[in-house]
Each structure stands twice: as structure tokens, then as C-alpha cells.
Amino acid sequence: MSSRFAMVVPSTSVKPLVDDTVFDDFPKRLWTTGPLSPMRIKKEDADRVRTWMDLNPEYRYELLTDGGAETYVKDHFPTDSRISKTYLSLSDYIMRADLIRYLALLQDGGVYNDLDVGCLRPIDLWIPPAFKDNTSVVLGIEVDNEMGPDRSKLFELVNWTIMSRRNAPFIRFLVDRVIENLEKAAAKHNTTLFSLQPKRQEVIDVTGPAALTQAAFQYLSDKTQTTVNMQNFTKMRRPKLVADILVLPINAFGAGHQVQWSGTDEDGSALVHHYFAGSWKTDHFDGPTEEEKKAEEAKKEEAKEKKEEEDRKIKEESEKRKAEEARRKNEEDEKKKAEGEEKARKEAEANKQQVAIENQPSEQGPKEGQGQVQQEQQSDPEHQNEEEHQDGQEREGEQEQENEEEQKGAEEEQQNTKEAEQLGQDRHAGQMQKSEQKAVPTKAQEKVSKEILEQEKRKAIEELQRVHRVRAKTREEAVKKIIADRKKDVEERKKDEEIKKKLAQLEDKKSKQKEQQAPVQKAQPAPNQGRVETASKEPAKSIAPAQQQAHNP
Numbered sequence: 001m002s003s004r005f006a007m008v009v010p011s012t013s014v015k016p017l018v019d020d021t022v023f024d025d026f027p028k029r030l031w032t033t034g035p036l037s038p039m040r041i042k043k044e045d046a047d048r049v050r051t052w053m054d055l056n057p058e059y060r061y062e063l064l065t066d067g068g069a070e071t072y073v074k075d076h077f078p079t080d081s082r083i084s085k086t087y088l089s090l091s092d093y094i095m096r097a098d099l100i101r102y103l104a105l106l107q108d109g110g111v112y113n114d115l116d117v118g119c120l121r122p123i124d125l126w127i128p129p130a131f132k133d134n135t136s137v138v139l140g141i142e143v144d145n146e147m148g149p150d151r152s153k154l155f156e157l158v159n160w161t162i163m164s165r166r167n168a169p170f171i172r173f174l175v176d177r178v179i180e181n182l183e184k185a186a187a188k189h190n191t192t193l194f195s196l197q198p199k200r201q202e203v204i205d206v207t208g209p210a211a212l213t214q215a216a217f218q219y220l221s222d223k224t225q226t227t228v229n230m231q232n233f234t235k236m237r238r239p240k241l242v243a244d245i246l247v248l249p250i251n252a253f254g255a256g257h258q259v260q261w262s263g264t265d266e267d268g269s270a271l272v273h274h275y276f277a278g279s280w281k282t283d284h285f286d287g288p289t290e291e292e293k294k295a296e297e298a299k300k301e302e303a304k305e306k307k308e309e310e311d312r313k314i315k316e317e318s319e320k321r322k323a324e325e326a327r328r329k330n331e332e333d334e335k336k337k338a339e340g341e342e343k344a345r346k347e348a349e350a351n352k353q354q355v356a357i358e359n360q361p362s363e364q365g366p367k368e369g370q371g372q373v374q375q376e377q378q379s380d381p382e383h384q385n386e387e388e389h390q391d392g393q394e395r396e397g398e399q400e401q402e403n404e405e406e407q408k409g410a411e412e413e414q415q416n417t418k419e420a421e422q423l424g425q426d427r428h429a430g431q432m433q434k435s436e437q438k439a440v441p442t443k444a445q446e447k448v449s450k451e452i453l454e455q456e457k458r459k460a461i462e463e464l465q466r467v468h469r470v471r472a473k474t475r476e477e478a479v480k481k482i483i484a485d486r487k488k489d490v491e492e493r494k495k496d497e498e499i500k501k502k503l504a505q506l507e508d509k510k511s512k513q514k515e516q517q518a519p520v521q522k523a524q525p526a527p528n529q530g531r532v533e534t535a536s537k538e539p540a541k542s543i544a545p546a547q548q549q550a551h552n553p
Contacts, residue, residue: 025165026109026110026111026163026164026165027108027109027110027165027166028056028058028059028060028110029059029060029062029108029109029110029111030052030053030056030059030060030061030062030110030111030112030113031062031064031101031104031105031108031110031111031112031113032049032061032062032063032064032112032113032114032115033063033064033065033069033097033100033101033114033115034063034064034065034115035065035066035093041115044275044277045115045116045277047118048115048116048117048118048119048275049061049115051118051119051120052113052118052119055119055120055121055122055123056119056122056123056124059110059111059123064100064104066093066096069087069096069100070087070088072100072103072104073087073088073100073103074088076103076107077103077107082179083103083175083179086099086179086182086183086193087099087100087103089192089193089194090182090193090194090196091193091194091195091196092196092197092198092203094203094207094284095182095196095198095203095206095207098159098178098203098207098208098211099175099178099182099207101159101162102171102174102175102178103175105162105164105166105168105171106164106166106167106168106171106172106175107166107167108166109164109165109166109167109168110163110164111123111161111162111163112161112162112163112164113160113161113272114160114161114274115277116160116274116275116276116277117160117161117272117273117274117275118272118273118275119271119272120270120271120272120273121270121271123163126138126163126248126252126271127163127239127246128239131239131241131246134241134244135241135244135245135246136164136165136168136169136170136244136245137162137163137164137165137168137170137171137244137245137246138162138163138164138245138246138248139157139158139162139212139216139245139246139247139248139253140157140158140161140247140248140250140252140253140254140271141155141156141157141158141233141236141247141248141249141250141252141253141254142156142157142158142160142209142250142253142254143155143156143254144230144233144234144235144236144250155213155230155233155234156209156210156213157209157212157213157216157247158209158253158254158274159208159209159212160253160274161253161272161274168244169219169244170215170216170219170244170245173215173218173219174211174212174215174216174219177211177214177215177218178206178207178211178215181205181206181207181211182196182206182207185198185202185206198284199284200284203284216245217229217230219243219245220232220242220243220245223242223243223244224242224243228242233247236249236250237249239252248271249269251269251270252269252270252271252272253271253272253274254274321453321456325449325453
């Protein structure tokens with residue numbers, strides 16, 4: 001370590017401040033806090049310390065250890081003062097680190113930075129010359145969510161790097177406000193400062209960056225007699241001086257703080273880089289903050305809604321497929337049922353007709369024979385009279401026999417008709433039972449239905465993938481077209497510039513030629529005039545012969 005790096009030791013050369021004097025210049029002193037001696041600092045911390053020393057060779061770098069900080073307070077502030085009593089009674093190490101940085105800047109001024117902060121640009125270049133004479137404190141922005149996508153009302157100033165003149169009014173106001181916050185916190189928990197065990201958010205609000213931010217707003221409101229809040233500094237792109245406090249844009253002290261939309265180190269506007277190597281938040285962890293809880297709940301709710309939407313779509317598609325499958329199945333069943341009924345009806349009609357055809361001879365045979373006998377009897381009355389005359393009794397016996405046979409045939413026809421109708425009904429019932437058995441889906445049919453559903457699902461996935469590929473290709477082609485158009489515009493502008501340049505050169509060349517030819521024309525007027533006269537005379541000689549030829553054919 002360089003000789004410019006040293007621990008603060010008890011000193012009597014600097015007397016405590018007793019008035020409100022603000023010194024003219026910013027002291028060339030660098031302050032940081034740490035629990036260890038300079039020889040025991042970790043390599044990465046030592047490398048960051050070296051950035052401050054290399055870029056600011058005229059500054060003295062001093063480390064306030066736990067023991068050195070107590071000695072510094074005892075040496076520079078009366079032991080019975082409110083400041084000394086508060087600091088020496090406080091036991092929480094991170095609250096002590098916050099308070100001692102404010103006390104060191106109040107008493108000696110200079111630049112404070114945490115041990116995990118590296119310097120990127122020399123300190124003497126931090127303040128624009130137009131603001132230097134009227135600035136007593138330089139602050140930076142840590143959080144400005146107005147610059148992010150969520151637009152939440154969160155704004156905080158940095159307390160890992162502060163620049164101040166000695167005995168600056170705002171630093172004195174800040175020390176008083178932090179001491180009041182500590183006293184209120186102890187009273188809230190009904191304990192002493194020594195027994196106070198703050199949680200993470202309580203540290204930020206009582207002594208940390210939130211306390212610094214609220215103190216700055218109150219101080220500037222009192223100074224300007226207006227209401228000063230985050231709206232005065234949000235979305236800043238240039239340094240802004242309000243009263244005697246110069247507030248720098250977020251990238252000056254907040255570079256590398258990715259979640260706060262601060263930017264990067266490479267654009268040249270960053271002055272320091274905070275590496276967030278501290279572990280105090282882990283030591284003071286009391287569960288997530290309200291904002292973290294809200295963010296986590298919002299994230300879970302979004303995931304839940306997304307899952308519900310996906311489940312709803314899957315359910316709708318499944319129900320749609322089931323309804324379509326049931327509709328097709330019902331249509332097939334109705335069709336099969338109608339076909340079975342039609343077939344059974346036709347078979348019954350065919351059977352009925354067949355039975356009627358089979359029974360037709362037995363019905364008509366006796367009648368036809370009887371008709372023939374009657375016809376023969378009508379056609380031959382003499383023979384009939386003869387037979388009646390010869391044997392009347394024989395004819396009567398035959399007539400009785402014919403009547404008996406006719407009655408017997410009618411009974412047989414009626415019996416055959418009943419049997420045919422019963423046979424048709426039995427066949428129709430068997431056909432209906434057969435068609436109903438066919439309507440019941442088999443395992444093979446269920447398997448085919450599942451395969452059809454799987455095919456439809458694969459087709460839908462393939463179609464979705466195809467749409468994604470087409471969209472990706474379209475975006476890629478659009479980007480290529482934009483790049484090609486830009487290149488074409490650049491080339492056309494270059495060509496236009498070259499043409500304009502050539503035209504300008506030609507104009508210059510023509511003007512020079514005219515200037516060179518002008519004296520020559522003024523010096524030789526006579527020869528040109530003689531040639532003009534001679535030329536005017538020659539056509540007159542040639543015209544005369546032409547006129548004569550016109551009059552002499």
C-alpha cells in the first residue's frame with residue numbers, strides 16, 4: 001500500500017467545528033470504512049482502492065476501522081454531545097458505518113466511498129466548472145424506476161459515494177435527521193440504541209440511502225421554499241444544481257446497477273462503479289421487503305393466469321374433439337340403424353310376398369276347377385239336364401264334397417297367412433337385434449378413434465411450428481431488407497456527394513477558362529471584324545448566278 005493510505009488515528013491537530021463556516025474548496029481526502037486494518041484488506045478490495053489512488057494522486061486515502069471510527073468521534077466531537085453519545089451507544093455495525101461517513105464529511109470534508117466502489121474518472125473532473133463555485137455537496141442517483149418498464153414510484157440517492165465541502169449545511173442537516181431517526185427507531189422497539197437489532201429495510205430507512213434521500217428533499221424544500229421531490233430529478237440526463245446541492249445523472253454514481261436502468265461504464269458518463277460486494281443485507285435479512293413480496297406475488301399471479309389460460313385452451317380443444325367424435329359416432333349409429341331398419345323392412349316384405357306366392361295355388365285351385373265345371377255346365381245345358389236327370393243324387397253328393405274342400409282350403413290359407421306374418425316378425429326382430437349389436441363400438445373402433453385424435457394433435461402442433469417458422473423468417477427478411485436499404489441510402493448519398501464535387505470542379509474550371517479567354521478577345525477585335533465583312537460579301541457573289549439560272553430554263 002502507498003504511504004498515502006493510512007488508518008485514522010487520534011489527532012488533536014483538528015479542532016471540532018463550533019460555527020457554520022463552509023470552507024471554500026473541496027478537501028483532497030478520500031474516506032472509506034472497514035472492520036480490518038489496511039494490511040488485511042482482500043485483494044479485490046485493494047485493487048479497487050488502487051483505482052482511487054492512481055486516478056487521484058493528490059488525495060490522501062484514509063480507512064476508518066471500527067476502533068479508528070470510535071477514536072475519531074471521541075477526538076472530534078465532545079463526549080457529552082448528542083452526536084458522540086448516539087454513535088458510541090449504537091451497536092449495529094452497518095448503522096455505525098452509515099453515521100461515521102456523514103460525521104467524517106461534516107468534520108473534514110472530501111469524498112467518501114464504500115470499500116467495494118472503484119473510481120473510473122479523476123475526482124477533479126466530477127463537477128462542471130459552471131457549478132463548482134456554488135456547490136457544497138455532490139450526490140448521485142441509485143434508483144430511478146421511472147426510467148424502467150414498470151414505472152414504479154421508487155427513487156433513491158446514493159450513499160456509497162458522497163462528495164462534500166467541510167461543514168456543509170446539508171451534511172449537518174443530514175446528521176441531525178439520522179440521529180432523530182435512530183432515537184425514534186429505539187423508541188418504536190422499546191429498546192436502547194445498543195440493543196437495537198434493525199432489519200434490512202429499517203437500516204435503509206433510518207440511516208441508509210432512503211434516509212439520505214428524504215433529508216435531501218426536506219433540506220432543498222426549506223431552502224427553495226417549494227416542494228422538492230423525485231419529480232425534480234427523475235429521468236435526468238445532465239447534472240442539476242438545486243440550492244447548494246449538485247445532483248448528477250444516474251449513470252454517474254449508479255453505473256452497473258442493471259436493475260435500475262442506469263446504463264453502462266462504456267459510454268463515458270460513469271464516474272464510479274459499485275460492485276455490490278457487501279454482505280450486510282444477508283446479515284440483516286428479515287424476509288423479502290414489501291416491494292419484493294409484491295413483485296413475487298405478481299410473478300406468481302402471472303404464472304398462474306398463464307397456466308390457467310393454457311389449461312383452459314387444452315380443455316376447450318379436448319371438449320371440442322370429444323364433441324366432434326360423439327357427433328360423428330351418433331351420425332354413424334343413426335346411419336347404421338336406419339340401414340338396418342330398411343334392410344329388415346325389405347326382408348319382411350320379401351318374406352311376406354314369398355309366403356303369399358307359395359299359398360296362392362291352394363287358394364285358387366278349387367275356385368278355378370269350380371269355374372271350369374260351371375262354365376262347362378253353362379256351355380252344355382243339354383248334358384247337364386241329362387246328368388241331372390240320370391243321377392240327381394250323385395250331383396248333390398259331389399256338390400257337398402266340393403263345398404267341404406273349399407272350406408278346408410280357406411282354413412289352410414288363413415293358417416298359412418298367420419305363419420307368414422309370424423315369420424316376418426321374427427326375422428325383423430332378429431335383424432333389429434343384430435343391428436343394435438353392430439352399433440356398439442368395439443375396442444378396435446376406439447383404438448382407431450384415439451389414433452385419429454393423435455393425428456389431429458400432431459397436425460395442429462406441426463401447423464403451429466410452421467407458423468412460428470414463417471414468422472421468424474419474415475422478421476429476419478424484414479431486418480435484412482432494412483439493413484440493405486440503409487446501405488443503399490449510404491451509397492447513394494456518397495454518389496451524390498461525388499457528383500456534386502465533380503460539378504463544382506467543372507464549374508471552377510469553366511470560370512477559370514472564361515477568365516483566361518476574356519483578355520484575348522478584347523485585344524484582337526479587327527481581324528474578327530474583317531472576317532465578318534468578307535463572309536458577308538461572299539454570299540452576294542454566289543446568289544447572282546443562281547438567280548440567272550432560275551430565269552433561263
